[in-house]
Amino acid sequence: MRKKILSVLAACAAAALLAALILFVQFKGNxxxxxxxxxxxxxxxxxxxVDSLMPHIRHRAAFRFYAKRIGLAWSFKPGHYTLTRGMNVIRIARTIKLGLQTPVRVTINNVRIPAQLAAKLAAQIEADxxxxMAVLASGPKARELGFDSVTLFSMFIPDSYEFYWTVTPEELVGRMKREYDRFWTPERDALRxxxxxxxxxxxxxxSIVYEETRMTDEMPRVAGVYINRLKRGIPLQADPTVKYAMQDFALRRILYKHLRFPSPYNTYINKGLPPxxxxxxxxxxxxxxxxxxxxxxxxxCARPTFDGYHNFARTLDEHMKNARAYSAELDRRKIR
Known part of the structure; x- marks a missing residue:
């Protein structure tokens, strides 16, 4: 009789241990x-x-049980969460309940107009x-940050930044103002x-220099040309400003008919910098x-070798010689 009792107790203990192990694995296991x-x-x-989450986790019954216990159905937080190997159902549920988001990396570069910036940002965060665009074009918001609705675009410094996916447009713009202020170090302001x-x-x-050449080693020389023109009161006559004025960024060859396009951004008909x-x-x-x-x-003027670099000139005669050589190469390549 005693042996039977001991056997039953041993069996119960084993069952309890097995149940505890199963529960541990269900709630604490990967x-x-x-x-x-x-x-x-x-x-x-x-x-x-739940529909998004369930196909990607194990121990679903344990998750549902724990989620119900902590009231996840009415307390979950929107956001972007990275579920990594080793996370258990308790940690997953708590992460979503507490809103412990994983930041997303937002890259801003190669943008010409605010609408393009809005579209690029919308592809990387929740906001559409x-x-x-409503915030980027907002006069009151721009004035709050020290700009206007036209110049606010100049506040964005190309780089990769970490944001929460649920960042609001207002929060994003505010953060970019802080990044702009951080970019303008005392050293840069002294050079300015x-x-x-x-x-x-x-x-x-x-922005004009960037559109004229992507050769970093040539950029200071191109900038020097425009600084000279500004100081002498000579119109900049920058072809990229004509493309911008016409909103035709695919234009490969600037013709005389394009140079008279009426716009404050056309530096062929307006002295100084665009707005x-x-x-x-x-x-x-x-x-x-x-x-x-x-x-x-x-x-x-661009070199006729099409290597991305330019020929520089001090006189109009020298420049026209360079321009004719480049134009002849455009004709030879049938670029219109």
Missing amino acids: AVRAEYELYIGSQADYAQV SAAL KRSGLSRLEVMTLA SPICMPGKNAIDAVLNFEKHDYIFF
Whole structure:
């Protein structure tokens, strides 16, 4: 009899141990099959959260039990969450409940107009392009940050930044103002004063330089040409400003008929700089303007070798010779 009792007790203990082990594995074991990026939109309901999550985790019954216990159905937070191997159902549920988001890396570059910026941002965060554009074009918001609705675009410095996926357009713009202020170090401001330009003017000139050449080593020389023209009161006559004025960025050859296009951005018919940048210049172009090369060139023209570099000239005769050589090569290649 005693042996039977001991056997029953041993069996119960083993069963209890097995049950405890199963529960431990269910609640504390790895529940993530493979790393998964979970996005929970601001308008999502709990059923959508569960539908998105369940195919990517194990121990689903344990998750549902624990989620119910902590009231996850009415307390989950929208956001972007990275589920990594080793996470258990308790950690997953708590992460979503507490809103412990994984930041997303937002890259801003190669943008010409605010609408394009809004579209690029919308592809990387939850906010849509219309909501972003509304803030980018907002006069009151721009004035709050020290700009206007036209020049606010100059505040964006190309780079990669970490944001929460649920960042609002207002929060994003505010963060970019802090990044702009951080970019303008005392050293950069000292160089800016050497050029005689304001911050906006530096960004505007840098945008022209950036559109003229992508050769970083040539940018200071191109910037020097435009600084010379500004100081002498000579129109900049920058072809990229004509493309921007016409909003025709595919235009490969600027003809005389294009030079008279009426726009404050057309530097063939207006002296000085355009009202705002014609693109988002790279940091290399901004620093090239701040470190512009001192020389006496006032003209430059693309080389007929099409190697991305330019021929520079001090006189109109020399420039016209360079221009004719380039034009002849365009004709030979049948570029219209």
